[in-house]
Amino acid sequence: MSDLNTQAVARYKNNFLREVEERVEEGDMVKMCMQCGVCAGSCPLGPHWQHSPQKIFMMIRAGKREEVLTSDSMWMCTSCYNCIVRCPRQLPITHIMHGLANYAHRLGIAPKGQPTREFAKTFWNNLIKKGRVNELTLTLAHYFANGIGPGIQIALNMQKIGLGMVLAGRLNPMEIFGGHSVKDLNGFHAVLAKAKEIEDRKKGFSA
Amino acid sequence: MADNKFAAYICSGCGLGDKLDVGSLEKIAQKEGKMTVVKNHPFLCSASGVQMIKDDIANEGVTHLCIAACSRRAKTEAFNFPTAAVSRTNLREGVLWVVAEGSDHDEVRQEMAEDYVRMGCAEVKKMKLPEGNPNRDQAQNKRILVVGGGMSGMTAALAAAEAGYEAVLVEKTGALGGFAANLWKRVPFSSPYAEPQATGVEEMVAKVTGNTRIKLHLNTTVAETGGAPGRFTVKLARESGAVSDETVGAIVQASGFTPYDMAKLPELGGGQANVVDQAGLEALAKTANGGAIKRADGKIVTSVVFVQCAGQRDDTGTHLSYCSGHCCATSIKQAMYFKDANPDVDTVVMYTDLRVPGMGEDFYRSAQQKGVIFTKGKASKVTGGDSCKVEFSDLILDEQTSVDADLVVLATGQVANAGVNLDAWTEVNTAAEGGNEEAKVKRSGMKTISVLNLNYRQGPDMPQFKHGFADSHFICFPYETRRTGIYAAGPTRRPMDMLQATEDATGAAMKAIQAVENAAQGRAAHPRAWDLSFPSARLEGCTQCKRCTVECPFGAIDEDEKRFPVFNEQRCRRCGTCMGACPVRVISFENYSCDTVGSQIKAVNVPDEDEEKPRILILACENDAYPALDMAGVQRLSYSAYVRAIPVRCLGSVNTIWITDALNGGYDGVMMMGCKKGDDYQCHFVKGSEMAHYRMSKIGDTLKQMGIEPERVVTEEVAITDNARVAKLINDYAAQINDLGPSPMKGFG
Ligand code: SF4
Ligand code: SF4
Ligand code: SF4
Ligand code: SF4
Numbered sequence: 001m002s003d004l005n006t007q008a009v010a011r012y013k014n015n016f017l018r019e020v021e022e023r024v025e026e027g028d029m030v031k032m033c034m035q036c037g038v039c040a041g042s043c044p045l046g047p048h049w050q051h052s053p054q055k056i057f058m059m060i061r062a063g064k065r066e067e068v069l070t071s072d073s074m075w076m077c078t079s080c081y082n083c084i085v086r087c088p089r090q091l092p093i094t095h096i097m098h099g100l101a102n103y104a105h106r107l108g109i110a111p112k113g114q115p116t117r118e119f120a121k122t123f124w125n126n127l128i129k130k131g132r133v134n135e136l137t138l139t140l141a142h143y144f145a146n147g148i149g150p151g152i153q154i155a156l157n158m159q160k161i162g163l164g165m166v167l168a169g170r171l172n173p174m175e176i177f178g179g180h181s182v183k184d185l186n187g188f189h190a191v192l193a194k195a196k197e198i199e200d201r202k203k204g205f206s207a
Numbered sequence: 208m209a210d211n212k213f214a215a216y217i218c219s220g221c222g223l224g225d226k227l228d229v230g231s232l233e234k235i236a237q238k239e240g241k242m243t244v245v246k247n248h249p250f251l252c253s254a255s256g257v258q259m260i261k262d263d264i265a266n267e268g269v270t271h272l273c274i275a276a277c278s279r280r281a282k283t284e285a286f287n288f289p290t291a292a293v294s295r296t297n298l299r300e301g302v303l304w305v306v307a308e309g310s311d312h313d314e315v316r317q318e319m320a321e322d323y324v325r326m327g328c329a330e331v332k333k334m335k336l337p338e339g340n341p342n343r344d345q346a347q348n349k350r351i352l353v354v355g356g357g358m359s360g361m362t363a364a365l366a367a368a369e370a371g372y373e374a375v376l377v378e379k380t381g382a383l384g385g386f387a388a389n390l391w392k393r394v395p396f397s398s399p400y401a402e403p404q405a406t407g408v409e410e411m412v413a414k415v416t417g418n419t420r421i422k423l424h425l426n427t428t429v430a431e432t433g434g435a436p437g438r439f440t441v442k443l444a445r446e447s448g449a450v451s452d453e454t455v456g457a458i459v460q461a462s463g464f465t466p467y468d469m470a471k472l473p474e475l476g477g478g479q480a481n482v483v484d485q486a487g488l489e490a491l492a493k494t495a496n497g498g499a500i501k502r503a504d505g506k507i508v509t510s511v512v513f514v515q516c517a518g519q520r521d522d523t524g525t526h527l528s529y530c531s532g533h534c535c536a537t538s539i540k541q542a543m544y545f546k547d548a549n550p551d552v553d554t555v556v557m558y559t560d561l562r563v564p565g566m567g568e569d570f571y572r573s574a575q576q577k578g579v580i581f582t583k584g585k586a587s588k589v590t591g592g593d594s595c596k597v598e599f600s601d602l603i604l605d606e607q608t609s610v611d612a613d614l615v616v617l618a619t620g621q622v623a624n625a626g627v628n629l630d631a632w633t634e635v636n637t638a639a640e641g642g643n644e645e646a647k648v649k650r651s652g653m654k655t656i657s658v659l660n661l662n663y664r665q666g667p668d669m670p671q672f673k674h675g676f677a678d679s680h681f682i683c684f685p686y687e688t689r690r691t692g693i694y695a696a697g698p699t700r701r702p703m704d705m706l707q708a709t710e711d712a713t714g715a716a717m718k719a720i721q722a723v724e725n726a727a728q729g730r731a732a733h734p735r736a737w738d739l740s741f742p743s744a745r746l747e748g749c750t751q752c753k754r755c756t757v758e759c760p761f762g763a764i765d766e767d768e769k770r771f772p773v774f775n776e777q778r779c780r781r782c783g784t785c786m787g788a789c790p791v792r793v794i795s796f797e798n799y800s801c802d803t804v805g806s807q808i809k810a811v812n813v814p815d816e817d818e819e820k821p822r823i824l825i826l827a828c829e830n831d832a833y834p835a836l837d838m839a840g841v842q843r844l845s846y847s848a849y850v851r852a853i854p855v856r857c858l859g860s861v862n863t864i865w866i867t868d869a870l871n872g873g874y875d876g877v878m879m880m881g882c883k884k885g886d887d888y889q890c891h892f893v894k895g896s897e898m899a900h901y902r903m904s905k906i907g908d909t910l911k912q913m914g915i916e917p918e919r920v921v922t923e924e925v926a927i928t929d930n931a932r933v934a935k936l937i938n939d940y941a942a943q944i945n946d947l948g949p950s951p952m953k954g955f956g
Binding site: 017031032034035054055058059061062064089 | 561571572575576578580581582583601603604608
């Protein structure tokens with residue numbers, strides 16, 4: 001168990017709902033769910049999840065902290081927004097799903113190797129480096145995430161598309177050498193740092 | 208009284224003149240119908256057509272009219288002649304629009320129209336102009352008695368008083384307010400539906416006591432009620448033993464409810480320490496007076512679980528099978544008591560379905576906002592004590608689990624204070640009247656819970672509909688009961704919350720006002736509120752069989768010492784069930800009797816066997832079936848031209864003599880159409896349709912004696928929306944009659 005997680009447990013004792021309300025993006029709306037099940041029935045990923053959004057919200061209210069935060073359910077959300085447009089209680093379900101995933105990740109208890117989580121990490125790390133997404137390095141990092149062998153296999157499969165993109169000017173092979181950055185990279189990093197500081201304060205990670 | 212003069216008016220408008228030989232219809236009215244005046248008009252409902260009739264009434268002394276035009280349900284304003292007896296012959300919806308088009312059908316169409324003219328003339332010959340209750344001068348009292356001084360009763364009394372009627376308010380305890388007086392707060396009645404509100408009981412009591420039109424009797428119960436709308440006499444008994452009499456025109460029974468006894472719920476902790484019902488929680492909240500709510504042992508409550516539907520919606524038959532409707536919102540309100548005093552109190556509302564009618568959704572949301580936790584689960588066991596435990600199955604997470612709390616609140620339901628159950632009463636009473644001493648004791652025991660102590664033949668209280676509530680038909684006829692001029696209001700009528708109860712009470716007061724006004728004019732009450740006819744019995748012929756007194760769905764008929772029926776006209780709804788019941792046919796109305804219908808049946812021209820034109824009599828309830836037949840016509844759905852339909856007030860008014868007369872007269876079949884019967888009845892007179900079905904099930908022997916196949920007499924349930932079905936029913940039945948062949952009785956009549 002990570003330090004952050006231990007601290008969180010100590011801080012909220014058994015009140016997981018309060019923890020979610022304070023620390024998870026739009027978590028204060030969880031209490032408004034009326035358990036109608038419309039989101040569960042609307043989600044295209046429904047059959048593939050362990051817990052539907054409806055169930056996740058009920059679990060939060062029932063104090064099932066461990067089960068929720070270590071679940072891979074919210075990582076399955078594809079952001080289709082079907083649930084949001086249908087929820088009669090106007091819960092920002094998609095956002096809460098991402099918020100929960102993010103929070104679990106932050107505490108270090110999100111499921112290891114969960115593909116969405118892995119890709120999100122890769123994406124984020126790529127993005128913050130230069131303030132913009134480097135398609136080439138992002139793609140390659142993604143291809144080789146499972147090792148050299150499979151990476152080469154996927155790269156070969158995608159060869160044609162890649163060449164086409166290069167010819168169309170949509171992919172610059174030179175980007176492999178670090179790539180270009182946003183104009184004010186230091187400023188961008190300062191924005192991120194400030195945002196993190198504010199968020200930490202708001203969510204009670206720092207004083 | 209001037210001599211009767213009969214006239215027939217035949218309309219040739221609406222295409223009638225194109226398809227029918229109106230001249231020959233006129234001849235029939237004259238020769239066979241024996242009408243003195245016979246006229247036709249190209250547009251009878253027009254101003255000139257109506258004027259023609261009015262002139263004949265004024266100048267020619269016409270007293271009885273047969274209008275052969277459209278259905279009796281159409282053009283009622285045009286054809287309204289209050290000083291004449293009127294029969295309506297349905298040539299448009301009943302013939303023109305339902306007989307298949309084309310010259311192939313000209314002959315049967317004309318025959319059908321001719322029969323209907325014969326029937327209309329025959330009917331009006333037997334009719335008298337209804338003049339209203341002859342004893343109406345004794346039914347002029349317009350005061351309204353309200354029994355019960357709770358929220359519903361006070362509302363009803365105030366509503367009556369504000370409408371200008373004197374009210375007499377009787378409350379059995381020493382104070383007004385009823386159940387509401389024991390609440391800390393009530394659920395909100397108005398936007399934004401977010402916070403519990405003050406009950407408003409004190410203001411209401413002040414209004415009632417300050418109203419000069421309201422006469423208040425505290426510590427008082429109703430010892431006896433007799434009479435009828437416009438002339439009820441009520442004996443009031445004070446706790447002190449004093450008795451006083453009041454005369455009133457109508458009664459509102461607002462006797463409220465009793466919470467379901469939680470001692471019957473030991474598995475849910477009923478009777479154990481720190482397990483209370485909602486009333487118990489109100490008491491704790493009242494003591495706390497806005498501060499932290501404490502348990503009986505003085506401990507401040509830090510966690511509370513509300514168990515919804517405790518002893519309700521029970522399908523095992525042990526507890527209440529229904530939902531009381533208010534308790535979800537009440538628990539929400541009570542959870543707010545805790546949250547408002549201290550947001551850190553854990554409040555869990557455990558529900559299987561949260562039912563918050565009206566604007567309750569907003570109230571529910573408000574509670575969620577305050578942090579009340581709603582858990583969808585079914586409690587299986589509650590253990591009371593210092594630390595209570597609620598074991599439950601979580602219906603979302605699909606697991607058996609439990610939650611601890613300082614206090615558990617059981618949301619038990621409402622049990623109506625509706626007085627004596629008349630079914631049980633009838634049984635005991637019959638035994639007691641038969642001299643059974645034990646039954647006599649039992650009977651007086653039963654009577655102690657009576658609210659009204661009616662001295663009616665059928666028992667001391669209103670009949671109960673379902674689950675012991677004093678309702679009669681909440682979907683079709685809200686506010687109606689089965690005792691004319693007596694209206695139930697509030698949770699004694701059906702389970703409800705306080706807002707609904709106040710609306711209900713206002714409605715009941717308005718119904719009571721209608722009842723006294725109708726009574727004063729000698730007219731019937733709902734659903735024949737315009738009706739001036741009233742039942743009378745030729746007692747010389749009565750065999751004291753008691754069928755009428757037992758079968759009247761509204762308890763209108765009492766018995767005198769010699770066991771003769773005593774009709775209380777203003778209690779009567781004019782359904783005719785008594786008329787249908789009477790084996791010696793001595794009961795009749797001026798404009799509706801065994802003769803008015805019987806003569807129509809006999810007037811029909813029944814062709815000989817070899818003509819291969821069967822005749823089928825339809826007796827159709829005028830509330831639903833007859834409108835459905837009319838609608839079939841409006842939609843041009845054709846049905847067999849061999850049927851002859853007669854509207855009846857209620858299937859209950861069908862006297863078996865009509866059936867036997869028809870069959871004896873050579874009809875090939877009789878089809879009866881009435882409203883849905885049984886538990887979910889739609890019969891406008893509650894029991895009429897059921898009685899008819901019952902009676903028809905008994906005529907098999909008679910038919911056998913006559914040598915008639917029982918399939919020739921059928922009874923169908925028809926709803927007002929059944930226009931397409933009616934046409935099909937008729938055609939299928941006509942085909943069946945065709946298969947059976949001509950009636951063996953043909954030619955003997
Ligand atoms: S937005 Fe996510 S949770 Fe909502 S329906 Fe789509 S995939 Fe399911
Ligand atoms: S649709 Fe909304 S209210 Fe319904 S279960 Fe899902 S989150 Fe709850
Ligand atoms: S049913 Fe007929 S015979 Fe019997 S008591 Fe009534 S009126 Fe008399
Ligand atoms: S049965 Fe119907 S018509 Fe006869 S007394 Fe009762 S209410 Fe009146």
